[in-house]
Amino acid sequence: MxxxxxxxxxxxxxxxxxxxxxxxxxxxxxxxxxxxxxxxxxxxxxxxxxxxxxxxxxxxxxxxxxxxxxxxxxxxxxxxxxxxxxxxxxxxxxxxxxxxxxxxxxxxxxxxxxxxxxxxxxxxxxxxxxxxxxxxxxxxxxxxxxxxxxxxxxxxxxxxxxxxxxxxxxxxxxxxxxxxxxxxKGIIHFTIEEGKDDSQTGIYYLVEFKSGTKENMVPGLAEARLKGGSESDITDSFQRFLVEHPNVSGQVDQNDEELKITLYGKSAHGSTPSKGVNAATYLAKFLSQHPVKNGKSFLNHMGESFHETTDGKNLGINHQSEIGELTFNVGIANYDCSSGGRIVTDIRFPFSQSSSEIKSHLEKYFEDEVLNIVVKKDPxxxxxxxxxxxxxxxxxxxxxxxxxxxxxxxxxxxxxxxxxxxxxxxxxxxxxxxxxxxxxxxxxxxxxxxxxxxxxxxxxxxxxxx
Missing domain, CATH: 3.40.630.10 (Zn peptidases)
Structure with a gap:
């Protein structure tokens, strides 16, 4: 030989x-x-x-x-x-x-x-x-x-x-x-469409929120534009937030009547979201802690339901077996005050879990939301x-x-x-x-x-x- x-x-x-x-x-x-x-x-x-x-x-x-x-x-x-x-x-x-x-x-x-x-x-x-x-x-x-x-x-x-x-x-x-x-693993993408909601009370008005370009990437950058309120209050609060969360960074800038908040996380492949730091959910977490007039549902989903839940536990879809665990990633999150919000997520699931089971859980959790759930591939x-x-x-x-x-x-x-x-x-x-x-x-x-x-x-x- x-x-x-x-x-x-x-x-x-x-x-x-x-x-x-x-x-x-x-x-x-x-x-x-x-x-x-x-x-x-x-x-x-x-x-x-x-x-x-x-x-x-x-x-x-x-x-x-x-x-x-x-x-x-x-x-x-x-x-x-x-x-x-x-x-x-x-x-x-x-x-x-x-x-x-x-x-x-x-x-x-x-x-x-x-x-x-x-x-x-x-x-x-x-x-x-x-x-x-x-x-x-x-x-x-x-x-x-x-x-x-x-x-x-x-x-x-x-x-x-x-x-x-x-x-x-x-x-x-x-x-x-x-x-x-x-x-x-199998792959499911699901999208949530959020309508505009201007009827909320509050101080700050969310003009725009944008983060991510692909559902299969952890977004490393998120930006939001606000009107109203005090620049110094937001800036001070954001600095405290960054101290409490040293894995992210960012800044607040004023442009005419608007405040622009930029937050940096860490990008990673959407199949391994725990290796990244999701800038979108962190910025939403920060904004959800303040009296924002509009986009409440969008911010609550992003800052609460989707924040730090790379295993989908917050949604009740977490699953682990000998051949791996379910992973959950928010890849795209956009909100516009004139049209509402859109969130696109990526789920990877092992052989021991069925796509129909996951879809059922999601439909129950988001029963009043407009969902589009697509099974991209089977295991x-x-x-x-x-x-x-x-x-x-x-x-x-x-x-x-x-x-x-x-x-x-x-x-x-x-x-x-x-x-x-x-x-x-x-x-x-x-x-x-x-x-x-x-x-x-x-x-x-x-x-x-x-x-x-x-x-x-x-x-x-x-x-x-x-």
Missing amino acids: ETINWKNVVEDRKEDLLNDIERLLRINSVKGDPVDGAPLGEGPKQAIDEIKKMGYEAGFKVNDYGPLVTRIDWGETGEPFGVLGHVDVVPVGTGWNSNPFEPTYKDGKLIARGSLDDKGPLVCAFFAMKLLKERGYIPKRKLQLIVGSDEETNWECLNYYKTIEKLPNEGFVPDAYFPVVNGE HFVSSDTMLVKTLLKIYESQTGDKGYTKVIGGSTYASLLSEGVAFGALFPSTEDTMHQANEFIPVNDLVLITAIYAQALFELICKAE
Whole structure:
């Protein structure tokens, strides 16, 4: 049996690997407004075009399905095996110390939006394909690198792909954690529409409240505009609030007749809301402690029912089992004095809890509210006894020297589209998780090891396949 030191192979090509990653990182591929030829905006289309160009340059067969998705093929025979990734990224948010779309190296880290989620790992998988091809190996199975551009929002890319092509049954995504993620929680989004309510007594008038851009992100910034009352009273009260809650910061500014209150928390992925500090609920908590004339229901929901309840306990939907617990996140919270409020939340639930049970609890709790409850996906699970999982764990152990294991996550990946799909990396247990956060990074040494792991995995799964 041929023994290859894949880490040495990749280390010798590290500069080429980083150059390929940088090509994608320099593209602002946040979903934008549709334009001619680019239904998700120019950025995602440019990123798809760039990965196609990289595929052509490497001599692979590249399938052109338009601006949403592409597929890079290696091999013509055998059962298809899929590697699925994405080139779109979440909005940058606040708090960056460098240009998020200009790759920066500091302390051995590659810093940029998408470096960890998912452009860096995607290119690692592509580069592993390229190394195998360059070394003259012959694939015994069809390897399909399927690249989407709307993973962070509505999956329009893969939904479109499924209308024209069949997805492989088996594969992995480089879009979560090592060692192997063999299960994903189900997802429910529910929206509360709050009408305007100007009949309340009080001192302050809430002109506007805004926080968050995506339901699957913990908002790190919240802003409110008030009229009436004393600036000094609000400023003093806000300073006391910040002292009592040292995990947030902010300021009060006066602009003509209005007071603007800005509060900073900490952004995080909506599937792990406890890792963030929700600026929206904290600001609502502060405002709900003052005599505000309008928006009472909005502020009470945000500042009481939804505040510091990342497990949904305040709503009676908390649930914990051996394979995980329910998580709850308020991702978007907006209020306008002329039209009312809108709150959008994200719930991740384990296999041992049903979506109908959660919906029933929510409808009972918010019986007088206008709700829109959507089950985005059901839980996904692949047995750890499958040959795929066993093979990937063996490869992880051989490359890292660490014990392999499986885990279930609250995040949603393309793996759930495959009947036997798992996530295989790319975040190591010892590496800080900065996905969806400011100053997102991935250690350069990790990129080398990730590529080595993928090269060995594809060698064993594709080139040695019977």
